[in-house]
Amino acid sequence: MFAGQSSFSHIRNSVMNFLKTVARKIVFPAITATGLERILSTFSTRQTVILMYHGVVPEANHLLSVNHIGLETFGRHLEYIRKRFSVIPLQEAFSNFRQGIHPEKKSVVLTFDDGYENNYTYAYPLLKNAGLPATLFVTAQCLSDPEMLLWYDTLDLCCDLIDYAGLKGGIRLPGRENGESMQEITGLSGLRKMLKSLNRESKQQLLSGLIDREKAVKRISTISPDYYRLLRKSQIREMADSGLIEIGSHTMYHPNLDVLNEGELAFELSSSKKLLEDATGKKVISLAFPDGAYNEPVKQKAVTSGYENLLAADYRLATDYSDMNIQPRFSISNTTTAESGFIQIQMAFQKSGI
Numbered sequence: 264m265f266a267g268q269s270s271f272s273h274i275r276n277s278v279m280n281f282l283k284t285v286a287r288k289i290v291f292p293a294i295t296a297t298g299l300e301r302i303l304s305t306f307s308t309r310q311t312v313i314l315m316y317h318g319v320v321p322e323a324n325h326l327l328s329v330n331h332i333g334l335e336t337f338g339r340h341l342e343y344i345r346k347r348f349s350v351i352p353l354q355e356a357f358s359n360f361r362q363g364i365h366p367e368k369k370s371v372v373l374t375f376d377d378g379y380e381n382n383y384t385y386a387y388p389l390l391k392n393a394g395l396p397a398t399l400f401v402t403a404q405c406l407s408d409p410e411m412l413l414w415y416d417t418l419d420l421c422c423d424l425i426d427y428a429g430l431k432g433g434i435r436l437p438g439r440e441n442g443e444s445m446q447e448i449t450g451l452s453g454l455r456k457m458l459k460s461l462n463r464e465s466k467q468q469l470l471s472g473l474i475d476r477e478k479a480v481k482r483i484s485t486i487s488p489d490y491y492r493l494l495r496k497s498q499i500r501e502m503a504d505s506g507l508i509e510i511g512s513h514t515m516y517h518p519n520l521d522v523l524n525e526g527e528l529a530f531e532l533s534s535s536k537k538l539l540e541d542a543t544g545k546k547v548i549s550l551a552f553p554d555g556a557y558n559e560p561v562k563q564k565a566v567t568s569g570y571e572n573l574l575a576a577d578y579r580l581a582t583d584y585s586d587m588n589i590q591p592r593f594s595i596s597n598t599t600t601a602e603s604g605f606i607q608i609q610m611a612f613q614k615s616g617i
């Protein structure tokens with residue numbers, strides 16, 4: 264690379280960052296104060312969008328985890344959504360979709376993935392106060408082992424404890440005897456991607472070799488549980504009883520379902536459903552695919568396991584467009600300003616679909 268090229272890319276990055284800051288701090292607030300951003304959804308044919316949140320915490324800390332939105336920003340999202348749209352339950356959106364009904368007023372469905380306790384502590388009071396329905400997709404391991412961390416939270420919260428020296432030259436993937444068994448890993452995102460391709464047993468085996476357990480326990484004890492603790496059974500029950508919150512499944516252990524064998528897939532779908540039904544006393548009919556990962560056999564198995572409403576992130580299969588059981592969702596960034604979030608919500612209506 265020439266020195267000139269390097270300084271050019273430095274200048275370009277500085278200019279881009281400056282423009283982003285101007286957009287976030289000046290342009291977006293000015294636009295959303297006038298309501299001009301509504302033009303983004305006005306001419307779209309889509310009448311309903313399903314939004315995907317994860318955690319809600321008093322103070323977002325994106326160095327720790329990008330999964331959680333700050334409470335103040337989330338509150339502003341809710342105010343904005345209430346003012347501009349109807350908020351409808353997920354079941355109503357699917358029912359409209361199946362019957363070809365297009366609601367007169369543009370509508371939003373609120374969903375939360377993973378089953379963090381902070382959904383109960385911080386999001387639920389706001390939803391209850393405003394009478395807004397929502398669906399929580401709970402990783403059911405919280406019912407069988409309340410102290411468990413989601414595997415990717417362990418990875419994120421202990422990322423500087425990972426023994427990368429042990430990864431040098433590639434690692435031997437557990438349970439793979441063929442040529443794929445050695446894989447080169449570069450950095451945290453490569454490691455995360457590789458872990459997604461493993462079943463639970465192999466993932467745990469590998470993680471326990473990469474992160475010292477004692478150090479991990481010590482580290483986690485210094486971090487607020489707001490960033491990792493999963494819902495308790497009594498909290499799930501209380502929200503389900505409110506009639507405002509639907510509890511859906513996010514599987515048992517949050518694996519990428521498309522990499523599992525038949526037995527593992529059946530277990531993830533059925534055990535989580537049963538545990539959540541026992542906890543809520545209600546049928547669990549909605550399922551969100553962890554990491555948005557699925558394929559045709561996964562969809563079919565979900566339906567034969569008793570799920571009626573399947574939630575993707577983005578559609579992945581050509582058959583999805585005519586499939587009455589699956590809908591895409593729109594993830595709103597946790598790392599930007601409230602006004603950028605308003606614009607993202609408006610833009611969500613521009614995607615094709617119901």
Ligand SMILES: [Zn+2]
Nearest residue numbers: 376377553554
């Ligand atoms: Zn998830």
